[in-house]
Amino acid sequence: MESLPNRYHPNEIETKWYTVWEKAGFFLPRHPQTGKPIVCDSASKLPSQKPYTIVIPPPNVTGVLHMGHALNNTLQDILIRWRRMQGVPTLWLPGVDHAGIATQNVVEKKLAKANQTRHALGREKFVEEVWKWKEEHGSTIVKQLRMLGASCDWSRERFTMDEGLSRAVRETFVLLYERGLIYRGDYIINWCPRCQTALSDEEAVHQEIEGALYQIKYPVEGTGGFISLATTRPETMLGDTAVAIHPKDKRYQHLRGKKVILPLVKRVIPVIEDEFVDPEFGTGIVKVTPAHDPNDFELGIRHGLERINVLNPDGSINEKGGPYQGLDRLSARKKVVEDLKAQGLFEGEKRHLHAVGHCYRCHTIVEPYLSKQWFVKMKPLAQKALKAQSEGKVVFLPSRWTKVYTGWLENIRDWCISRQIWWGHQIPVWYCVGDETCLLECKQPIVSREDPKKCPACGSTRLRQDPDVLDTWFSSWLWPFSTLGWPRQTSDLRYFYPTSTLITAQEIIFFWVARMIMAGLELVGQVPFHTVFIHGTVRVEGGKKMSKSLGNVIDPLEMIDEIGADALRFSLVMLAATDAFLSREKFELGRNFTNKIWNASRFVFTHLEKDRPKLTSGFWDHEEKLSTIDKWMLAELDQAILETTECLEACRFFDAANIVYHFFWHSLCDWYLELVKPVLMQDAPSERKQAVLSVLTFVLERSLRLIHPFMPFLTEEVWHLLKERVQGDEVSGETLMYAPWPSAQTKGKFKREQEKVNLFQEAVTGIRDLRARLGLKPAERVGDVYMTAKSENVQKAVSEFREEICFFARVDRLTVREKLKKEVGMVGRVYHDLEIFVGGLSEDGLKKEAERTENKISELEQLVCSIDRRLQNEDFRAKAPDEVVSAERERKKNFEEQLASHRENLQLFR
RNA sequence: GGGCGAUUAGCUCAGUCGGUUAGAGCGUUCGGUUCACAUCCGAAAGGUCAGAGGUUCAAGUCCUCUAUCGCCCACCA
Numbered sequence: 010m011e012s013l014p015n016r017y018h019p020n021e022i023e024t025k026w027y028t029v030w031e032k033a034g035f036f037l038p039r040h041p042q043t044g045k046p047i048v049c050d051s052a053s054k055l056p057s058q059k060p061y062t063i064v065i066p067p068p069n070v071t072g073v074l075h076m077g078h079a080l081n082n083t084l085q086d087i088l089i090r091w092r093r094m095q096g097v098p099t100l101w102l103p104g105v106d107h108a109g110i111a112t113q114n115v116v117e118k119k120l121a122k123a124n125q126t127r128h129a130l131g132r133e134k135f136v137e138e139v140w141k142w143k144e145e146h147g148s149t150i151v152k153q154l155r156m157l158g159a160s161c162d163w164s165r166e167r168f169t170m171d172e173g174l175s176r177a178v179r180e181t182f183v184l185l186y187e188r189g190l191i192y193r194g195d196y197i198i199n200w201c202p203r204c205q206t207a208l209s210d211e212e213a214v215h216q217e218i219e220g221a222l223y224q225i226k227y228p229v230e231g232t233g234g235f236i237s238l239a240t241t242r243p244e245t246m247l248g249d250t251a252v253a254i255h256p257k258d259k260r261y262q263h264l265r266g267k268k269v270i271l272p273l274v275k276r277v278i279p280v281i282e283d284e285f286v287d288p289e290f291g292t293g294i295v296k297v298t299p300a301h302d303p304n305d306f307e308l309g310i311r312h313g314l315e316r317i318n319v320l321n322p323d324g325s326i327n328e329k330g331g332p333y334q335g336l337d338r339l340s341a342r343k344k345v346v347e348d349l350k351a352q353g354l355f356e357g358e359k360r361h362l363h364a365v366g367h368c369y370r371c372h373t374i375v376e377p378y379l380s381k382q383w384f385v386k387m388k389p390l391a392q393k394a395l396k397a398q399s400e401g402k403v404v405f406l407p408s409r410w411t412k413v414y415t416g417w418l419e420n421i422r423d424w425c426i427s428r429q430i431w432w433g434h435q436i437p438v439w440y441c442v443g444d445e446t447c448l449l450e451c452k453q454p455i456v457s458r459e460d461p462k463k464c465p466a467c468g469s470t471r472l473r474q475d476p477d478v479l480d481t482w483f484s485s486w487l488w489p490f491s492t493l494g495w496p497r498q499t500s501d502l503r504y505f506y507p508t509s510t511l512i513t514a515q516e517i518i519f520f521w522v523a524r525m526i527m528a529g530l531e532l533v534g535q536v537p538f539h540t541v542f543i544h545g546t547v548r549v550e551g552g553k554k555m556s557k558s559l560g561n562v563i564d565p566l567e568m569i570d571e572i573g574a575d576a577l578r579f580s581l582v583m584l585a586a587t588d589a590f591l592s593r594e595k596f597e598l599g600r601n602f603t604n605k606i607w608n609a610s611r612f613v614f615t616h617l618e619k620d621r622p623k624l625t626s627g628f629w630d631h632e633e634k635l636s637t638i639d640k641w642m643l644a645e646l647d648q649a650i651l652e653t654t655e656c657l658e659a660c661r662f663f664d665a666a667n668i669v670y671h672f673f674w675h676s677l678c679d680w681y682l683e684l685v686k687p688v689l690m691q692d693a694p695s696e697r698k699q700a701v702l703s704v705l706t707f708v709l710e711r712s713l714r715l716i717h718p719f720m721p722f723l724t725e726e727v728w729h730l731l732k733e734r735v736q737g738d739e740v741s742g743e744t745l746m747y748a749p750w751p752s753a754q755t756k757g758k759f760k761r762e763q764e765k766v767n768l769f770q771e772a773v774t775g776i777r778d779l780r781a782r783l784g785l786k787p788a789e790r791v792g793d794v795y796m797t798a799k800s801e802n803v804q805k806a807v808s809e810f811r812e813e814i815c816f817f818a819r820v821d822r823l824t825v826r827e828k829l830k831k832e833v834g835m836v837g838r839v840y841h842d843l844e845i846f847v848g849g850l851s852e853d854g855l856k857k858e859a860e861r862t863e864n865k866i867s868e869l870e871q872l873v874c875s876i877d878r879r880l881q882n883e884d885f886r887a888k889a890p891d892e893v894v895s896a897e898r899e900r901k902k903n904f905e906e907q908l909a910s911h912r913e914n915l916q917l918f919r
Numbered sequence: 920g921g922g923c924g925a926u927u928a929g930c931u932c933a934g935u936c937g938g939u940u941a942g943a944g945c946g947u948u949c950g951g952u953u954c955a956c957a958u959c960c961g962a963a964a965g966g967u968c969a970g971a972g973g974u975u976c977a978a979g980u981c982c983u984c985u986a987u988c989g990c991c992c993a994c995c996a
Contacts (some may be wrong), residue, residue, distance in 0.1 A: 015956065197994095215993070222996085240996060253996095290995045297996095304994050364993070377994085409923065413991070416922070420992090515991080546990085583944085587924095588990085590931070598944075601958045612955030667933080667943080679960080690954075774962080781950060781962045872940065885976040893938055893977085900939060 013614070013730070017607035019573025023722040027155055035746050036160045038100040038505075047098060049165065049494065049501040061092040062100045062508040064489045064538075065161065066521070067169065069108035070143055071115050074153035076547040077514060079565040080585050082159050083578040084544055084662055085512050089160055090718040091657050094750040100505050102492050103154065103161035105147065107170040109433040109481040110204055110370045116142050116432070132431050132476075139432045153566060158574045158721045160746070165501075167492045169484040170434065177491035178434045178484050179458055181532060186456045190386045190531075191426075193438075193454070195316075197306045198425045200378030201368035202324025202338070206429040207382050209480060210422060211519050213366035213375045222291065222361035223346060226354040227252060230268040230277055236261075237356055239291030241363060242301075243349070244341040247274055247330045248319040251297040253308060256282040258293050272354050273345065274331055281312045300379040318379050322429075338376065383427040383436060383477070390527040391418040397536050403526060406542045406660050410518065417519050424524075426480045433478030443469020486524035489537035510660075511538040514546060542660045545588040547581075563591055572600040575720035579603070579666060582719060586663030602670060603723050606716065609678050610727045613709055616689050616702060617734040634700045638684050640755075640762040645676040646708050647753035653715055654750070669716050677708060680770065706735055711751045721746070782857075862915045869908045876901045 030036065037046035040056050047055065063085050068078060085101060093099040116139045117127055127135040147168075154161065167174060185191045199213035200206075223243045226235040238252060249271050254261040264280045271278050278297075285308060286295050299309030300316040309316055319330045326333040326341045333341045349355040366375040395418050397403055398411065405411040427436060439455040441464035455461050455472065463470045487495070489511075493502040507529070513522060522541055529537035568577045580599030584591060635643075649672035656665035685701045710731060717724040728745040742748060876897055879885050886894055 013955095016958075017956095238996080242996085285995095287995050295996050302994075302996075304996075307994090363995090412923070416992080519992095584931080586932075595931085595945080597958070601956095604956065604958050608956035608959085610955085615955070664933085671943085678956090682955085683960090686954085777961055778963075784950080868940080879977080882976060888976045889938075896939075904940090 013607075013611050015608065015611070017573075017604050017723065019575060019603065019722060020570070022726045023156070023158070023569075023574055026722050026725050027158065030160065030744065030746065031155075031163065033743065035744055036101070036162045037164060038098045038162065039747075041096055041098055047100075047504070050499050055500060055504045056098055058098060060098040060100060060505055060509075061089070062102070062505045063089060063510055063512065064492060064508055065101065065103045066511075066513050066517070067104045067106040067167075067485065067488060068150045068154075069111055070105045070147040070150075070168070071108055071111050072150045074150055074157070074565050076563060076565055076581070076591065078150070078154075079157060079577060080544060080547055080581045080589075081512060081514060082154055082157055083581055084542070084660075086157070086159050086578075086721070087582070087662060087665075087718040088510060088512070088657065088660075090721060090746065091750065093160070093746060094714065094717070094748060096749065100165070101159070101161045102165050102167070102505075103151070103159070103163060104167035104488075104492060105151065105169070106481060106485055107143075107168065107433065109428060109430055109478060110206065112139060112143070113430050113432040114204070114370065127431065135431055156566065156569055156574060158578065160721070165492070169481070169488075173494065173497075174484055174487070174491045175434060177487050177495055178479065179437045180496045181483075181487060181528070182437050182479070183456055183458050184532065185385060190389065191383060192386065193381060193383050195379060195381050196384070196425075197301075197303045197377045197379055198382050199366055199375040200320075200322070200380070201371065201373055201375050202320075202322070203371045203373040204368060204430070205322045207378075207380065207425050207427060208368060208375060209425050209482075212369045212480075214369050215364040216367050217362055218365050220361050220363055220365070221358040223358045224292070224356040225272070225349055226356055227269040227272060227296075228354075229264065230270055232267070235354075236264065236269060236280075236294050237292045238294040238296050240296055241361060242342065243345045244326070244333070244338055245298045245301045245319070246271065246296055246345065247326065247333060247341075248298045248300050248317040249276070249278055249296045250299060250309065250314045250317060251278050251281045251312065253281045253283050253286050253295050253297050255286040255288045255293065256284065258286070258288045260288075260293060272352060273348055281308070281314075283308055283311065302377050306377075306379065316379055320376060320378060324376060382425050383438075383475075383479075385424040385426055387421045387423050387527075390531055391421045393530040394418055394523060394527045397526060397530055402536045402539070404540050406540060410515070410541070410543045413515075413518055414523055417523060424480075426483050427475075427477040428480055429477055431478065433481060434484060436475040436477050436479060438475040439472040440475070441467060441469055441471070442473045443467055443471035482520055482524060485521055486528040487532070489525055489529060490533050495533060506533065506537070507535050508538045510540045510542060512542045512544065515543050516546075518543070540660070544662075545585045547585060548588060548590050563593055568593075568596055572596060573603060573722070575723045576600040576603045579670075579719050582662050582666040583670070602674070603720065605674055605678065606720075606723060606727065609673070609682065610709060610730065612682065613705055614730065614734055617706065617731075634696065635704065636697075636700070637762045637765055638681065639700065639704045640759040641766040642676070642681045642704060642708055644755050644757075644759040644763050645672060646711055646751075647755045648672075649676075650711070650715060650751045650753050657718075666719055669712075669719065673712050673716065677712065680766075681705075681708070706731065707739065710740060713745060714748050714751050717745050717748075859915060862911050866908060866911050866915070869904050869911065873901060873904045873908065876904070 034046055037048075038060060039045065040047055040053075041058050042056065045053070047053075065085065066081065068074075072078070089099055089101040113127075116135070119142065120126060120130065120138070130138065151163075151166070182191060199208040199210065201208055220241050222239050222241055224237055224239045225243065225246075226237050228235055236252065240246065252269055254264060265282065267280045268277050269280060270276070281297065285304060286293065297305045297308050297314065298317075299305045299314050300318040301320070306316070308314065317329055319326055320338065321327045324338045326336050326338065328334050330336075330341065333344060336344060346355060346358075366377075367373065368375055395415060398405075398415060405414060437457060439457065439461050441455070443464055453466070454475070455465065460474075461472060464472060484491070489508050490502060490506055493499060493506050495502055495506075511522065511525075525537045529535060565577055576599035577596065578599070579602055580596040581589075583598055584595055632640075649668055652668045653665045656662070656668065682705075685705065688695075688698055688701050691698060710728070713724040713728045713731070717728075725745045728740070728748070732740040880894075880897055880901065
């Protein structure tokens with residue numbers, strides 16, 4: 010057997026295993042009885058057992074893996090691998106989102122480098138270019154997910170613009186249109202002048218900026234007087250069609266029914282009264298621009314005002330803006346202010362903090378803009394989604410996110426779904442542009458699942474499809490069922506829908522999670538998933554979000570290259586229990602753990618070289634061959650198994666990782682491995698050695714299973730190395746991926762052993778502490794170490810460990826207190842009812858120990874005092890549960906005994 | 920402006936039903952490498968649980984207020 014390097018080198022091992030797994034089809038869901046892959050629309054019978062399904066939050070096709078993805082997908086992979094090991098048919102369905110605006114931007118940028126524009130190219134050619142780009146670069150993130158170890162079923166990989174999903178999008182649009190849930194109309198939407206498209210409310214991100222509040226004067230018609238009003242966007246006055254006051258505002262009663270002259274454009278506009286106006290804000294008079302402000306738009310409807318759109322799609326002033334035509338909105342703002350100043354109508358400006366919408370993509374300030382768009386009527390959908398939650402059909406974890414979800418749904422507004430871009434699902438609506446005489450009848454748009462050939466009204470074949478495409482999220486919200494074949498009733502849809510768990514970040518609860526729930530309920534009639542787990546946001550140290558634009562990224566791919574995917578995964582889970590602040594150093598945690606597992610395994614292997622012992626759980630039938638420490642080890646393993654399972658069930662990833670970490674490192678390596686070393690070092694074969702090897706290999710093997718969901722590559726590698734070195738059916742099968750998830754077997758029957766070892770550990774720690782404090786070198790033989798124990802039980806337990814304690818601290822005699830009194834230079838420490846003494850001390854050492862003991866005594870005295878106070882309280886005795894009261898009494902007794910021992914010891918030292 | 924969350928060791932965070940002397944990792948200090956791993960082992964030090972009230976026999980834990988920080992949402996021009 011070749012010798013293994015003393016450090017773990019992950020790179021080749023990870024590549025090797027991923028290839029093996031994928032080729033072998035291990036990621037496909039499997040029939041629990043036959044073990045055969047479950048293929049979509051297969052003729053074979055579906056299992057009766059409920060599957061475990063996760064659909065991936067599809068990353069953008071333009072994306073590269075960042076830490077957020079790494080965390081998100083690690084958590085999904087942990088659940089999937091864990092359930093797979095439990096023998097559940099498990100599907101993790103991967104895919105990629107076409108990311109309309111983002112992708113279009115990327116390709117446009119590429120064209121710009123070649124001095125090209127999409128307009129010059131034309132729509133058809135441009136879309137071809139995007140597809141070409143997608144073929145070349147679109148699988149980047151998918152490859153990176155593989156590097157992370159994601160055990161997705163790649164045979165089911167989907168793309169939001171592939172044929173099936175496009176059909177689902179069309180079906181949805183038509184269905185919702187038929188149900189009266191999609192409509193088209195002129196409304197104020199968020200317009201990004203740079204992307205030149207409408208955005209949904211969620212895509213217009215409010216950010217606080219420091220603007221100015223400008224106060225200006227409008228002359229009142231026919232009176233020679235003026236009114237003052239305040240605005241943050243003076244240039245929009247070009248589109249004013251009224252000014253408004255509060256009907257009860259005493260200051261402005263004289264303005265009722267009056268008209269004002271709009272400066273610069275000289276338009277005469279009415280003074281209207283509306284409750285909406287807040288008399289407290291500004292001057293109490295507000296300019297009304299129905300085409301450029303959502304409130305003013307509503308005002309305009311109530312008062313029948315004209316809507317004058319003064320902006321071009323690129324944000325410049327259009328012909329309605331007279332002399333300002335052609336100026337960008339911000340230049341126009343300056344010019345308007347200047348001109349007002351020149352005319353003496355400007356009354357000043359003051360700094361003003363306010364939240365302004367920014368394009369989520371390019372961060373340009375968006376303009377409220379009047380235009381004709383398609384909308385989804387959200388209230389009816391939201392009702393269903395709220396009901397599903399209140400009935401417990403969807404559960405959010407951690408539960409506080411529930412309120413975020415319901416709060417949004419309760420205040421939902423209609424969803425603007427049309428986008429004026431070219432990359433995406435073109436809206437399945439056609440308009441007849443044929444026969445002029447037919448125009449009246451043909452005004453009705455043709456909304457169709459199939460491309461229509463002719464106008465159903467006039468028969469004209471001159472049809473024009475709506476040029477807009479749908480919001481990317483209009484395909485994403487169908488993801489949990491469109492990927493399974495919907496609207497076709499595939500076997501996948503029947504078997505895997507609804508899915509089990511959705512794992513995602515907080516940012517897309519509105520964009521995606523809530524909308525998926527609405528779509529699932531409306532279109533399939535069931536929630537798309539039962540549990541939504543929201544994980545923390547990954548940030549860099551200092552608190553900023555980690556993002557490419559801030560240049561503060563810790564690249565997960567670099568980390569994989571340096572320390573391996575397993576180490577990255579484990580570190581992330583340990584670090585990102587809540588919102589996490591990361592730094593490169595923190596990833597050492599995972600790296601060190603991989604190395605620890607590697608080396609512990611290597612150590613075990615060195616003792617397996619000779620005879621390829623049988624790895625068996627058979628020792629359960631021969632308990633008499635197991636020592637206390639063996640039984641303790643097995644009990645610890647079981648505890649780790651139970652706790653890890655419990656945590657995974659509750660999506661408590663950090664706790665689960667923490668448990669396996671401590672179990673492996675501290676219980677297995679620091680205690681068990683160290684304790685059995687002397688046995689293993691013996692050259693001669695012995696029954697004891699056999700027993701130890703059995704337990705050791707068994708525990709190692711079970712640990713590998715337990716750790717596998719977190720660190721799949723390393724555990725698979727070590728598992729195979731172990732397999733080569735032992736015999737027996739405990740290590741069978743081709744892969745650890747399908748090794749059954751461990752179950753507890755000791756069922757508490759080694760409780761006594763656990764208690765004994767805990768006591769022993771305390772004793773050993775005490776001895777080490779003493780030795781360290783006394784400055785004894787490890788090899789230095791000191792006088793004697795004595796142990797005394799008051800109760801017989803403890804005495805027995807301790808004598809059982811004489812051998813082990815010798816190994817650490819040389820217990821030469823087990824004796825009793827009486828004998829000790831005769832010795833000189835003793836120092837002692839008390840552990841419950843166990844005492845340890847070391848002899849042969851200097852004067853100085855004795856003095857220090859006396860001081861320590863005095864401190865300890867006063868600490869204990871205080872404790873006893875406070876317990877006493879409690880016990881003397883009548884209310885406590887009367888109202889506290891009996892077991893609490895008796896526990897207090899017990900504690901007091903304990904402390905008093907310790908106190909007595911320490912006092913006696915103090916005498917010894919003096 | 921509204922909502923949510925946080926505040927516990929030098930740092931990052933656990934702490935479940937209110938009940939033992941409040942825990943871990945990192946960092947620090949001290950000691951240690953022939954015998955798997957210095958990416959290691961052993962030990963220690965380190966806490967007014969943000970502050971103030973309240974409920975309770977009992978509060979890190981429940982309630983109220985205050986302060987600071989973070990996040991999300993929002994059409995006061």
